[in-house]
Amino acid sequence: MASQLDFFAAPVTPTAARDARPSVTANDIGGTDDEAMAHHLEATGNYRILRKLQPRPIVDWPRPEFPRRGIILDTETTGLNHSTDEIIEIGVIAFTFNDEGALGDVTGVYGGLQQPTITIPADITLLTGITDDMVAGHVIDAARLNALIEPADLVIAHNAGFDRPFCEAFSPIFVHKAWACSVSEVDWSARGFEGSKLGYLIGQSGYFHDGHRAVDDCFALLEVLGQVRPGATSAPFAELYQVSQRSRVRIYAENSPFDMKDHLKARGYRWSDGSDGRPKSWWIELPEETLEEELHFLRTEIYRWDADPPVKYLTAFDRFRAA
Numbered sequence: 001m002a003s004q005l006d007f008f009a010a011p012v013t014p015t016a017a018r019d020a021r022p023s024v025t026a027n028d029i030g031g032t033d034d035e036a037m038a039h040h041l042e043a044t045g046n047y048r049i050l051r052k053l054q055p056r057p058i059v060d061w062p063r064p065e066f067p068r069r070g071i072i073l074d075t076e077t078t079g080l081n082h083s084t085d086e087i088i089e090i091g092v093i094a095f096t097f098n099d100e101g102a103l104g105d106v107t108g109v110y111g112g113l114q115q116p117t118i119t120i121p122a123d124i125t126l127l128t129g130i131t132d133d134m135v136a137g138h139v140i141d142a143a144r145l146n147a148l149i150e151p152a153d154l155v156i157a158h159n160a161g162f163d164r165p166f167c168e169a170f171s172p173i174f175v176h177k178a179w180a181c182s183v184s185e186v187d188w189s190a191r192g193f194e195g196s197k198l199g200y201l202i203g204q205s206g207y208f209h210d211g212h213r214a215v216d217d218c219f220a221l222l223e224v225l226g227q228v229r230p231g232a233t234s235a236p237f238a239e240l241y242q243v244s245q246r247s248r249v250r251i252y253a254e255n256s257p258f259d260m261k262d263h264l265k266a267r268g269y270r271w272s273d274g275s276d277g278r279p280k281s282w283w284i285e286l287p288e289e290t291l292e293e294e295l296h297f298l299r300t301e302i303y304r305w306d307a308d309p310p311v312k313y314l315t316a317f318d319r320f321r322a323a
Contacts, residue, residue, distance in 0.1 A: 001083055002158075012068060013071070015214075018170070025253070027282050035230055036071075036265055043274070050105060050206060050207060050208045051206060051207055051208075052201060052207070052209070053202065053207040053208065053209040053219065053220055053223055055106075055200065055219040056105075056106045056219070056222065057106065058098055058107065058108065058109060058196065059105045059106065059107060061238070062096045062104055062105040062107050063096070063104055063105060065104070066096035066097055066098045066102070066103075066104025067096070067098065067107065068097050068098060068099065068154075069090055069094065069095075069096060069107075069151045069152045069153050069154075070088045070094070070095050070096070070097050070152060070153065070154045070155075070156060070224050071093070071094055071095075071148065071152040071154070071155045071156065071220055072092070072093045072095070072156050072157075072225075073090070073091070073092050073093075073148060073155055073156065073157050073163060073167070073218065074090070074091045074157065074158065074163070074213055074214040074215075074218050074221075075090050075091075075092075075162075075163050075166050075216045076088050076089040076124075076128045076130060076156075076213075077088050077124075077166055078116050078118060078120055078121060078124055078187070079121065079124070080123075080162070082165035082166045082168075082322060083171050083322075085113060085168070086114070086116040086117065086118070087129055087140070087167075087169065087214070088114055088116055088120060088124075088128075088132060088135055089111070089113050089116075089128070089135075089214045090111070090112055090114075090145065090167075090170075090214055091107075091109070091110070091111045091213070091214025091215035091217065091218045092108075092109065092110045092145065092148050092149070092215075092217070092218065093106060093109050093110070093215070093218040093219060093222055094100055094106070094107045094108035094148045094152070095107060095222065097237070097241070098191065099240065101234065101235070101238030101239070101240075101241040101242060102238070103222070103225070103226040103235070103237055104239075105200070106222070108147075108185065109215060109218075110141070110144050110145055110215075111213075111214055111215035112138070112139075112140040112141055112144075112145070113130070113134060113135045113138040113140070113154060114135060114139055114140045115132075115135040115136055115138050115139070116135070116138060119132055120135070121133050128213070129213065133247050133260065137284065140170075142171060143182050145171070145173070146171070146173045148174060149173045149174065149177070152177060153178065154176065154177075154178050154179070154180055154241070154244060154316070155177045155178065155179050155180070156179075156180045156181075156182055156221075156225075156240065157180075157181060157182070158181075158182045158183055158198055158217070158221050158319075159178050159181065159183050160180065160181035160182075160183075160184075160319070160320035161181065161184075161320045164179050164320040164321060164322075165320075165321065165322035168321070168322075171230065175267060176317065177317070178315070178316035178317050179244075179316055179317075179319060179320050180240050180241070180243070180244040181319075181320055182225060182236070182240055183196045183249060185239075185240050185244060186225075186236045186239050186240050186242040186243075187239070188201065188236075189268045191229060191232060191236065191282075192204075192229060192231070193281045198217060198220060198221060198224075201220075201221075202220045202223070205223065205224050205227050205229075207220070207223060223230060224236065225237040225240065244316045245316070246287060246288065247288040247313055247314065247315055248285055248286060248288055248313075248314045248315075248319065249285070249286055249287075249288050249290075249291050249311050249312065249313055249314065250284070250285045250289055250311070250314060251283060251284055251285075251286065251291070251294055251295070251309055251311050251313040252278070252279045252281045252282075252283045252309055252310045252311075253269060253281055253282040253283065253284075253298055253302060253309050253310075254279050254280075254281040254309055254310060255281070256281070256282055256298075256302050256303065256316055257302065260301075260302045263301065263302065264282040264302065265282075267284070267297070268284055269282040269283060269284045270282065270283060270284070276322065277322070279310060280321075282307075285314070288313065293308070295311075
């Protein structure tokens with residue numbers, strides 16, 4: 001259990017601070033119970049308490065009212081390029097859920113290390129804590145991993161655009177799965193969060209955990225996705241699942257006038273030089289229902305003629321791939 005002081009309170013003299021501090025004894029809070037002490041500190045309004053995240057238990061017989069299967073996945077790698085870098089750790093949590101997006105039970109966990117063909121870069125060790133000695137001789141158990149992934153209806157990663165290409169390069173079991181991204185497919189700011197990094201999410205949810213190890217991060221993400229915060233009517237996972245069911249479109253503004261590039265960039269378009277398999281053009285990905293509105297914008301504001309730019313329809317089975 002950790003506490004966060006209010007460093008922005010009005011300054012007081014040391015004597016005043018000492019006099020103002022409540023005198024707390026074990027009797028005041030009903031003994032030495034940690035949770036009672038935490039509640040007492042929170043009730044003063046001067047402290048925020050972070051509780052150590054306790055992983056959910058694994059059950060052998062999941063409740064039948066949660067028939068769908070989900071996966072939360074995290075990888076640690078030797079770098080950022082899925083074509084040249086390698087997975088050195090993978091963490092997977094299998095869980096159940098229902099069609100309304102309510103979480104059920106944790107049904108399986110796997111965490112495995114793998115020795116890469118290169119020395120782990122120093123900055124990766126600094127970030128993850130994984131050293132060459134830790135991975136020496138280790139190989140990810142593909143059979144155990146596949147047993148968890150194969151029945152999954154949805155694979156979730158906190159930055160699926162990074163994890164999916166690495167996973168597909170590692171094993172074909174990931175290729176034909178539906179994927180969701182808990183960074184881009186949940187409106188965290190609307191839920192009162194200050195950022196979408198996992199550290200922000202877990203801290204503002206009232207927890208702390210051992211970050212940057214794959215299984216620990218998976219359990220942390222599961223807890224955040226399942227928490228209904230004050231003022232919210234549903235948990236983030238319900239939103240994520242609903243968004244994953246919707247079709248999206250990727251529009252490529254091929255051959256758009258060069259002097260319109262700043263207008264496209266300001267609207268959220270990104271440039272592809274063609275090296276990633278996409279057309280060489282400015283492109284954007286949007287909900288399918290906004291397609292006609294966006295085509296109207298391109299034809300009237302960018303091309304100034306009745307252009308017909310390429311459009312690719314995407315479902316959760318297609319999104320977050322490398323190209």
